[in-house]
Amino acid sequence: MPDLRFGDAGPTDEERIAVDDVVADLGAVLVVEGERLVYAGRARTAERRHLLLPALHAIQRASGWISPGGLDYACRQLEVPPAEAYGVATFYHLFTHEVPTATDVVHVCDDVACRPVGALDLIDELRAAGHHVKASPCLGQCERGPAVLVQRTGGHDLTIAPGSVDGVAVAISGRTSSASVTLHQAGSPGLRLLARVGVVDPGSLDDYRANGGYRALDAALAMGPDRVIEEVTTAGLSGRGGAAFPTGAKWRGVADQQGRPRHLVCNADESEPGTFKDRVVMEGDPFSLVEAMTIAGIAIGAEQGWLYLRGEYPVAAHRLRSAIEQARVAGLLGDDVAGSGKRFDIDLRVGAGAYICGEETALFNSIEGFRGEPRNKPPFPTTHGLFGQPTAINNVETLVNVLPIMVDGGEAYRATGTERSPGTRLFCLSGRVANPGIYEHEFGITLRGVLEAAGGVIGADEPHAVLLGGAAGFFVRSGQLDLPLTLEDTRAAGVSLGSGVVMVFGEEDDMVDTVRRVAEFFRDESCGQCVPCRVGTIRQEEVLVRLRDGATLDAERDLLDDLAAVMGDASICGLGQMASGAVRSALDLGLLEGSR
């Protein structure tokens, strides 16, 4: 490293202890110096820098903000230039850069799912009650909004859902989050991914084993890596994060690389508005994810797994941390996994409020201690992933699908779903349905079937509109209720299942404002790196504000078309490329005129 110049401000005692605690972990994970690569022009000296994000969390927790003294101390310990560390710290919504005025920051979701259920009123009420309130994008509690996240100085964060003034006060004094919700499908015989959720004690490895846990790892170790990948390929498993890439092919691609070390990364940065499926799995059955990551890691020849969890899930973080620790103690992670002689361990990394970090290459940069700016592809993660090394990255739901494949075999797995979309899918039901929550259905169920299983639309036979797949998805209307929800049918219809979001809107909901909020979301979450997305998303939002305020659609249509073209064609990553999808679909379906 070059001679770096640091500042003069010293840390507080709390900050020094907090940062030292993070740096003490140095050596716990094996990272070799990254090769120089041409993505963003930065050589990757990785030994220490990957601890920057944990160190920033430690400072924020200790002091309630990222103070100059705390940041400077972390920079000295980690050999990071202060300007770059400041650039990283200011990238994330959950880090504060001004002297805090309150011990607790109350984040209230005002996103598309929580707005219709009183989020804006709750913000006013909490402010009136004296809280320091920040409006937040989706907090992933969409089945029980309005959602609240209390970020605490000197203590762990709390989730309160549904939020209320009294609920927030009670949670803060009792230091407890709202309990995880029960599944509407609990106990149903057809459940594969949710079978243990609400049944097993999420804090007990013994109970997990008593409910069939770790049978899949035993089967996988007996099969060996090649057979494991073959079974996953036979099963036809595809990615559940939105892009639906075949999982077997991804794993094969990494397993065939010469380069070492390799990494397995679990993308648990679920931040798509309306999405909360991974949260339900991680809170209700955390060992299943630990087991699935172990199987995947050994299959691709990785000794290190990284679990990147969004920062807004304190309950999931607590339970996963405990599950990883128990698995280590039991010899199910570590130098000799279950007596197999294979080494595999998992490092939990927590995000800090940035939707973009769910984009795989932005996620790598975030772990590495850089700004969560996506890299240009190619090169792809298979060859140049985390630290520039071969990496397989999978979503939580994708990984837990591996467990039934190991136990029952790939052929048996194919018996559910459709020929081209085998298996089951988790759907996140929110909005105007009788029983919002997570549902597991076979691929091929119709949208109507999904709505009926959730008790149907409230106050109407059919929804006014449905946001399918999340903010990066599309609106659909009553004409598409009989669309079979498979990869092939949705693709043919020009929509997408995305992250499984089914958000239902009624006649009473303000669709122009909803679509404007979607546009605001993309503007707020753009990383700012490339021009089409950085400026395009704010121009798109401005158009929707003008429409809300009475501008005519005809005057704006050409501009919306061109914005959609440049964002879709010329943005670096999927965020910009998808930023106009929902807006365009609303336009095409007449939702922007219909509500006026």
Next chain:
Amino acid sequence: MNDIPVSTPRRLVELTIDGGTVRVPEGSTILDACRQEGIDTPTLCWAENLTPVNVCRVCVVEVENSRVLVPSCSRAAEDGMVVATDSEKVRTSRKMVYELLASSVDLDRADAEVHAWMDHYGADPSRMGDRGDIATVAQRPKVQDDLYVRDYERCILCYKCVEACGEDAQHTFAIAAAGRGFDAHISTEFDVTLPDSACVYCGNCIGVCPTGALVFKTEHDMREEGSWDEEAQSVTTTVCTFCGVGCNLELHVQEEQIVKVTSPTDHSVTNGHLCIKGRFGWQHAQS
């Protein structure tokens, strides 16, 4: 000095650009291939002495079987690639990038080619809305010392200054991108002034800035008082006298006063970069 390239011969790859067959050495970018064929391609964040960051997206081209457009500045040419540089898609995206930038940033002092390309693509930033009604990066310039001015309402966030300050030249790391989205900006830590930062005043950030956001204080002051006149300036090439490295200097002189110092980007010693002495230590020549 070694101006004779000595390297192992590279294999040639063959691709098609706008219907014509092009052969370039393996490892060349699509932009290299375009330039070899004389196909003019706009760039903003690309520079020959910096690592491509491919963020401005103005050099995008259409590659057959690619779902989205690709940045020609960083994408390697491959055998059998079929590239279109003037398709409808390409023209729309390039025009829009210029319109998006020009609607949010003051481009009045940008390189002349920026305006030529905007004319070429018929870019009309005014259709984004009235300047007063839409988001821009308008702000007051940062004048914090006698050498530099940072005038960020002219910044297009091309990252060139960050690269020149960091690994591509100076290894000082005084500035980096901070904030996110439309609020992203170039900053020192906690926005401390340059004298309080790691800045060593090499001026290499000024040397690479394409839009006049980073300028010599001399230039800024002359522009403010209306006396800056590039037509009236002569450029004298000389060798810096401060040490034995042998950096070429280009002295920009107006009315017998040095107003700016640059170095040629193709110079084998500097690659266009200088240190504080060569860049700003000219007062003795005028005394």
